[in-house]
Amino acid sequence: MSSNRAPVTEFTKDTVIVVFGASGDLAKKKTFPALFGLFTEDLLPSNTSIIGYARSPIELEDFRKRISSYFKTPTPELEQKAKDFVALCTYVSGNYDKDESFLNLLSHVESIEEKHETKNRLFYLAVPPSVFLPVATQLKKHLHPGDSGVARVIVEKPFGHDLASSEELQKGLAPLWTEEEIFRIDHYLGKEMVKNILPFRFSNQFINAAWNKDNIANIQISFKEPFGTEGRGGYFNDIGIIRDVMQNHLLQVLCLIGMERPVSTNAEDIRDEKVKLLRAVQPLSMDDVILGQYGASEDGTKPAYVDDETVPKDSRAVTFAALHMQIHNERWEGVPFILRAGKALDQAKVEVRIQYKDAAKGMFNSLPRNELVIRIQPSESIYAKMNSKLPGYSTKNIVTDLDLTYHDRYEGIRIPEAYESLILDCIKGVHSNFVRDDELKVSWKIFTPLLHEIENNKDIVPEIYPYGSRAPESLPKFLSERNYRRGDTELYSWPVTKGQL
Structure with missing residues (x-):
């Protein structure tokens, strides 16, 4: 699968991002806050415009209030950044399967691109799986820039509910969008x-x-x-x-x-x-x-x-x-x-x-097993549980750890x-x-x-x-039954062990 892949093209400027399902919870709670986060770090391409698209008729100011409701703005600087960001955002309402709706969207995109040197279009499908294919079909038909630009589609899970439905979805997407153009998002990655x-x-x-x-x-x-x-x-x-x-x-x-x-x-x-x-x-x-x-x-x-x-x-x-x-x-x-x-x-x-x-028996008996733990959330960390001598005169072994807790090590x-x-x-x-x-x-x-x-x-x-x-x-x-052993670690507590040892 890795042969004959097209070279990677980075969007560095003149980009239009269209978020489908823009009135929904996923867009409000995840997609737009993520775009705002990139904006605050100056990581969006220069001259980026963002369009929200959904079936619901919403006034522009109401839309901007809605998408900014989950922004984190603890400082005056970030409050101003939020105002600057929503000024980049516009809204278009329409159906997900009608030509006239997508022609209207195309007209809006092209009005933005009049001052662009290139056509970079990113389509984010924050929509139910039932409308993946209708939206993908209309996008290919009306909004793909062809040889004059680059288009990418982000598709949210679920990618089907079993093998047959997943293959059916892929069968519908494959003739429309190349694998290089499709980005199936699993946010854990x-x-x-x-x-x-x-x-x-x-x-x-x-x-x-x-x-x-x-x-x-x-x-x-x-x-x-x-x-x-x-x-x-x-x-x-x-x-x-x-x-x-x-x-x-x-x-x-x-x-x-x-x-x-x-x-x-x-x-x-x-x-x-x-x-x-x-x-x-x-x-x-x-x-x-x-x-x-x-x-x-x-x-x-x-x-x-x-x-x-x-x-x-x-x-x-x-x-x-x-x-x-x-x-x-x-x-x-x-x-x-x-x-x-x-x-x-x-x-x-x-x-x-x-x-x-x-560990091998003989020198020690019934030692707790070593464990390596990667804490994905909350409190991102990597720590290794290991055996060590109890401090002081004792020869007893206790469980302790080698600890990389991110908020301690990478403060700020x-x-x-x-x-x-x-x-x-x-x-x-x-x-x-x-x-x-x-x-x-x-x-x-x-x-x-x-x-x-x-x-x-x-x-x-x-x-x-x-x-x-x-x-x-x-x-x-x-x-x-699957070889997991819960050891005797009553003296151990992550991330800190205190008290009478």
């Missing part, structure tokens, strides 16, 4: 700690040398949210936690943790290695999973998932899942990769936890939001942190059999767990 995984692995020999089945006992990639569906139960009922975060976000993290060293930092070399890894992953079955659904909290203050009025009382929707992924290659054969994700749990956390094998350095990083990558024409067509296909091949089995077999009922708990009760046994 824009998170700072996720972007650091490859440099951390491959630029540190002492890390890379032990990154294999000979040293690692198991790897967990965990996603925890402390809240439920909060009125979105009807939507979530058709999606479930596996489609929502595991087939995409957590699988992308797994790729970066497990892939081989690419031959270069070129986007296609990186994505080639991700595809190779995914092809080595065994398709999932019910033998590899735990499924859960949150019930009411033990104190009765938080509702069960099925208490949501938009959810059927007999819903089998999955709000928690643990999946055992098996990778059949030379590096990882026999090492359990466990993906865990759940709503209404005890805390908010996304992390990678790599547990190493036991602004970490950009994920969407900022990814939109900037698209402006630069860099595909490294976007999902390629063949990558998407093989990822759905892994998950589709399991998803269909869950949906079609009415005997599969998720385990109920209390709102606010750590996880379903069956999880510890599931992890233990």
Whole structure:
């Protein structure tokens, strides 16, 4: 897939960005704040104009107030920046499938481009999947600049709901837009700690040398949210936690943790290695999973998932899942990769936890295993749990850590939001942190059999767990059977250990 790729063209000036679905929550909460963040850092191309497009008729001033409602402006300087930014933004209303609507949009774009030397057009589709193809078709028909410029399309997930629907979507997009023009966005690939995984692995020999089945006992990639569906139960009922975060976000993290060293930092070399890894992953079955659904909290203050009025009382929707992924290659054969994700749990956390094998017995007995933890959010950090002598006269070993916590080490350095990083990558024409067509296909091949089995077999009922708990009760046994050992670390607390040791 990496051969005969067109050279990368960076948008450096004269750029028109059109955000479709501009009246929706995604655009208001993520897309426009990300564009504003780039604007404040002077990272947008010079002479950039931004157009919001949606079906709703909205007055320009109301639109500007709406998109700026989530801007962070703690200083007078940033307040002025916000005013300058919204002055770049205009709004056009129209349908998503009508020629006349897109001809009207074209007229607006061309009026902006009258003073431009080049035609650089970036289309951001913050719209439901049902209108991806109509919008993409109309854009190609009416707004693609052809040989006189460059156009790019950012497409938001979900990219289908199973293998067949994903292939159908791709079949519709492929004749219209080349793979070089399509940027499938998975915002986890824009998170700072996720972007650091490859440099951390491959630029540190002492890390890379032990990154294999000979040293690692198991790897967990965990996603925890402390809240439920909060009125979105009807939507979530058709999606479930596996489609929502595991087939995409957590699988992308797994790729970066497990892939081989690419031959270069070129986007296609990186994505080639991700595809190779995914092809080595065994398709999932019910033998590899735990499924859960949150019930009411033990104190009765938080509702069960099925208490949501938009959810059927007999819903089998999955709000928690643990999946055992098996990778059949030379590096990882026999090492359990466990993906865990759940709503209404005890805390908010996304992390990678790599547990190493036991140290040799004899000199020491029952030492806790070493662990390397990459905390993606919150409190971005990398820390290694290690054994060390207790300070003082004692010869006892205790667990401590080597700790790189970002807000301590890099004080005052602004970490950009994920969407900022990814939109900037698209402006630069860099595909490294976007999902390629063949990558998407093989990822759905892994998950589709399991998803269909869950949906079609009415005997599969998720385990109920209390709102606010750590996880379903069956999880510890599931992890233990997959070589995870929870050590005796009562004296250890990250990030600081204090008190009587």
